[in-house]
Amino acid sequence: MTNLTRRQILLGGSAIAVAGFIPGIPRTPLTPSMKLMQSTLAADIPRPDYMIRLSANENPYGPSRVALKAINANMHLTNRYSGDPGPLIKVVADINGVSTDNMLVGTGSSEILNVAGMLASRNNGSIVCVDPTYQSLLRYAERSGAEIIRIPVNESLNADLDAMRAAVRNDTDMVYLVNPNNPIPSIIEKNAMREFVLEMSQDRLVFIDEAYHEYVDNPDYESMIGLIAEGHNNIIVSRTASKIHGLAGMRIGFGFAHPDLASRMDGVKTGETHVLAIEAAYASYQDQEFQDFAIRKNKESRKIVEDMCEELGLRYVKSNTNFTFIQTGMENKAVQEKMREYGILTGRDFPPYHTSWTRISMSKPEEMDYFVQVYKSLFA
Ligand SMILES: Cc1ncc(COP(=O)(O)O)c(C=O)c1O
Numbered sequence: 001m002t003n004l005t006r007r008q009i010l011l012g013g014s015a016i017a018v019a020g021f022i023p024g025i026p027r028t029p030l031t032p033s034m035k036l037m038q039s040t041l042a043a044d045i046p047r048p049d050y051m052i053r054l055s056a057n058e059n060p061y062g063p064s065r066v067a068l069k070a071i072n073a074n075m076h077l078t079n080r081y082s083g084d085p086g087p088l089i090k091v092v093a094d095i096n097g098v099s100t101d102n103m104l105v106g107t108g109s110s111e112i113l114n115v116a117g118m119l120a121s122r123n124n125g126s127i128v129c130v131d132p133t134y135q136s137l138l139r140y141a142e143r144s145g146a147e148i149i150r151i152p153v154n155e156s157l158n159a160d161l162d163a164m165r166a167a168v169r170n171d172t173d174m175v176y177l178v179n180p181n182n183p184i185p186s187i188i189e190k191n192a193m194r195e196f197v198l199e200m201s202q203d204r205l206v207f208i209d210e211a212y213h214e215y216v217d218n219p220d221y222e223s224m225i226g227l228i229a230e231g232h233n234n235i236i237v238s239r240t241a242s243k244i245h246g247l248a249g250m251r252i253g254f255g256f257a258h259p260d261l262a263s264r265m266d267g268v269k270t271g272e273t274h275v276l277a278i279e280a281a282y283a284s285y286q287d288q289e290f291q292d293f294a295i296r297k298n299k300e301s302r303k304i305v306e307d308m309c310e311e312l313g314l315r316y317v318k319s320n321t322n323f324t325f326i327q328t329g330m331e332n333k334a335v336q337e338k339m340r341e342y343g344i345l346t347g348r349d350f351p352p353y354h355t356s357w358t359r360i361s362m363s364k365p366e367e368m369d370y371f372v373q374v375y376k377s378l379f380a
Contacts (some may be wrong), residue, residue: 019301029051052345052367056365057361058243059246061294063202077279080275082273083278091181091192091286098229102257103254105254105273106252107251107253107274108240108251109239114137126148126169127172128176129151129175129176130151130176132153133150134178134219160194161188166266175204177207179221179224183359185321186318193224198232208236211243211329215321217293217299217323221320237255238254239253245285247280250274291337302319304369305324305371308375323347327355328357331345355364
C-alpha cells in the first residue's frame with residue numbers, strides 16, 4: 001500500500017491539482033442529432049457539448065484529487081489479487097464511532113444490500129418496505145424467494161411507519177428503509193425512526209440504507225449507526241463511496257452491524273473489493289475539503305432547480321440528497337425523451353409516480369442553469 005501522507009490528504013484538491021498527470025473527467029459526447037436539436041434553442045442559452053447526466057445521482061466533481069492521486073500511486077499493485085481493507089475500515093469506523101468488527105466492505109453498497117436480501121429470503125418469508133424506494137435489495141430478495149410487501153408513502157410522500165407496523169407478519173424477516181429515501185428525497189423524523197427501528201428489530205432484521213447520508217443537513221435526521229454502536233442486534237446500515245465521494249465506478253461501500261451479524265454477512269459475500277477502490281476510498285474519506293466542496297455545490301444546484309419549481313408553480317419534494325423529485329404533470333418518459341434531445345439525461349420511471357413525476361439528479365450549478373433554461377423553453 002502506498003499511502004498518501006496525512007498532510008497530502010489534508011492539503012486536499014488544491015495541492016494535488018498541481019500534480020499535473022491526473023487527467024480531466026471524460027465527458028459523454030452528444031450524438032449529431034442532439035447537436036442539431038441543441039442549435040434550435042435560443043441563442044442566449046450556453047450549450048454544453050456533452051451529455052449532462054441528471055439521471056443517476058452521481059457526484060459531477062468526483063473523484064477527489066487525492067483519490068485520483070491514490071489510484072495513480074497504487075496502479076502497480078493491480079497484479080496482486082486483493083488489497084488490505086484494514087486501514088480503510090479503521091478510518092470509516094472512527095468517523096462513525098463504531099468498532100472495526102461492526103463493519104464489512106462490499107463491492108459497492110449494492111453487495112451489502114444483496115447479501116442482506118439473501119439472508120432475509122432464506123425462509124421464503126416477507127420483507128416490508130416503503131413504496132416507492134430503492135429496489136436493489138428488494139429485487140434480489142424477491143428472486144431468492146421472499147415476498148415483498150410494499151407500503152405506499154403517505155400524502156406528504158413520507159414513509160408511513162404505522163402502516164408498515166401494521167403490515168408486518170409472522171413471516172416478516174426484514175423491514176427495509178432508505179433514509180433519505182430515493183426517488184423521493186425525504187427523511188424520516190429521527191425520534192419516530194429510532195423508536196420504529198428498535199421495535200421492529202426485536203424480532204427481525206431492520207436494514208437502513210443511508211447512501212445519501214452525507215448530503216443531509218436537517219436537524220430532524222439521525223443516522224441509525226448510533227444504535228449499532230450501542231450494541232443493538234438485528235440492525236444493518238449501509239453507506240457508500242459512490243455518492244459524495246464520487247467513486248461510483250470503483251464499486252466500494254460499507255455495511256455496519258452487530259459483530260456477529262457483520263461476520264455472518266461477510267461470510268456470504270461473493271465479491272472481492274478492488275485494490276484501487278480501497279486506496280481511493282481510504283484517501284477520499286480523509287479528504288473533508290472535497291466533501292465540503294461537493295456539499296456546497298450540491299446546495300447551489302438544488303437551489304437553482306427549486307427556484308425554477310417555485311417560479312413555475314411545480315410541486316417538488318424538499319431535498320435532503322443530491323436529487324429532487326418534481327411533479328411535472330407529464331409522463332416521465334416524455335420528459336426524458338425531450339430532455340435527451342437537448343443532451344440532458346434525466347431519471348428513469350419510478351412507478352406509480354411515472355405518470356407525472358420526474359427525478360432530477362444534481363450536476364454542476366452551470367449545468368443546472370442549462371437544464372432550467374431548456375425545461376422552461378420546452379414546457380413552461
Ligand atoms: C438508496 C441507494 N442505495 C444504494 C445505491 C447503490 O449504491 P452503490 O453504488 O454503493 O452500490 C444507490 C444508488 O443509486 C441508492 O440510491
